[in-house]
Amino acid sequence: MGDIPSRSIVIASGKGGTGKTTVAVSLALTAPGPIRFLDCDVEEPNAHLFLKPKIDRSTLVTVPVPVIDAGRCRSCGHCASICRFSGIVMLAGKPQVFPELCKGCGGCSWACPEGAIREADRAVGVVEEGLAGRIEFVAGKINVAETSSPRVIRAVRRSPSGRPWTLIDAPPGTACPMMAAVHGADLVLLVTEPTPFGLNDLKLAVSSLSHLGLQFGVVINRFEGEDCRIHDYCEKGNIRIFAEIPEDRKVAEVYSRGDNIVDTLPVVRDIFIALWGEIQEAMNRSDGLRMDGRSCSS
C-alpha cells in the first residue's frame, strides 16, 4: 500500500450545487483503472448515496484538548493567558476549559508550571472506509455543530492510496475547507454552470488555485449552448475546458432519485469516457492545461 504513486484529481467548485458530486461519482464509475475515492465534503458528504459503499472501518478524528488536574493547579493563569482562542479562560480565579474553542495547539500544557494539564482526545468527526464495487471509498464526516472541517478533510486526505488514481470530491467555496481538499493535487477540475453566479464563483476559485500554484481546468455543467460567458472567460484566461454536460431535465430527475447518470443515460456516459481521455492526455503533457480552443457551440 502506498508504494504506487497515485495521481490525484480534485473535483471542486466555487459555487455549491454545480454538480461536483455528480461529476466525481460519474468519473469514478467510468474510470479506466482501479481508483480510490475520497469524499472531502465533510459537512455535507453525498457520494455514498450514489456509490453505496460497504463501510468496514471507521476512525475518529480528534482534537487534543486540555484536562486540568484540579489537585495540582495553583490557578496561576498561565494557561489562559497563552490561549488565543478562549479555549481556557479564568473564571472566578480558576481556569475553565471550553473544549469546542480549543484548536489543540498544546500551548497550555507547555505553559503550565505545575504539570497540571494533560490532553484528552475530543472527537470532532469520523473517517469511514470501505469498498464500492472495485472502488476504494473513503469519506469524512464532521460532527454536527463542530467547526474544524479542515482537520477532518486532512484526515481523509492522509489515508494512503494503493490505487493509480485518486478522485477527491471537494467542499464548495474557496475558504479553508476547499484549500485543505485541493492541497497538493495533481489536477483540479472546477465544475461550473453558465450563469452569473457560476462565473463569479469560478473566478474566485481560479484566483485561489492560482495563488496555490495548482494545475486546473473547467467542466461546464448544465450547458445550454446559448450562454457563452464561461467559454469567453476561459478563452481569455487560457483555461482549458475539459468537458461540457448539457442541461437536461432528465439528468436532474435521474440524480434526484439517487441513480447514477452514467448508468442510465448512455450519452452522458460517453461524455465522461471522453473526459477521462482528456484528463489522461492533459496529465501526460507538460503543457497539459492549455486551452484546446473549445468554442461555445452557439
Place this chain on the structure above:
Amino acid sequence: MRELVVLSGKGGTGKTSLTASFAFLSGRAVMADTDVDGSNLPLLFDVSVRRRESFYSGEIACVTDDLCVGCGRCESVCRFGAVHREGDRPRPKYKVDPLACEGCGFCYEVCPSKAVKLQERLTGEWFEFETRAGPLVHARLAPSGENSGKLVGLVKREARRIAKERNLDLVLVDGPPGIGCPVIASLGGVSGALFVAEPTVSGLHDFERAANLTAHFGIGSMICVNRWDLNPSLTERLEERARSLDVHPVGRVRYDRSVTQAQREGRSVVERESPAAADIRNLWKNLEL
C-alpha cells in the same frame, strides 16, 4: 427587529434567489450576504458602494531571519505543520506557511530570540451597498481563506447596525452552504431559519444534517422545497421528514427556467411575473415577516 437566515446545507438550492426576492417583497429589509467565499447576492442588483473596508482578525506567525538563531523550537512545537525549515544547519531558516498557520502563537512563546512575530491576519473586505431592494452588506474572504466565521459575524453586525440606523425591522441573511464554521456563525442571534431544500436524495440527506444543527442551537426553522416538481414523491418525503424534525413546511417553488433567466438579467425572480415568482410570493406570505 427580526432576523431570518436562509440556509440549505446543500449548495445551489436557491438561497440567494429567494433572499433577493424576499428583500424586494419586504421593502423594509437589510440584506446580509454571509456566503463570504462565494458571495452572489450583489449580482442581482445594480449596487452602489457606500462603504468599503478591510477586516483583520486573528494572527499569523512570521519569522524574522535576522533575529533567528536557528534552534528550530518553532518547528518542533507547531502541531499544524505550518513551520518549515529551509537550508541546513548550523544556520537554517524557518518559514511559516500562512495557509497552515492557525495563529495559536505557540512558536512565538517558545522562541528564545524573539524572532517570531505575530501579525494581524487580513481576513477579507466588506462592503456596504445600496440596492433597489434596500441596503446590502457583502464580504469577500481573503485568498488565505481563514476565519470566515469571524467575517460572517461582522457582516451580520453591520447589517443590524444599518437596520437600526434606518429604522428597518428585518435583516435577511443569505447563508453559506454546509454546516460548518461560517454556517454556525450565520446562526448567531437569528429569530428563525428557512431551509431551501431540493427534492433529491442529496438534498434530503443535507437538509437533515443542517436541521440537526439548528435544533442543536434551539433555532425555530421552516422549510421550502425548491424545484419540487422534479420529484414530487421525494418532496412529500422531505416535508414529512421536516415535520418530524419540527421544521415547518411553508411553501414549494416549482422548476422554472425564469429563475435562471432572472439571474442572467441581474434581477430578483419576483420582479417579473412567472410561475416561480407566484410561488415565491405565496411562500413570502406564509413566512409572516
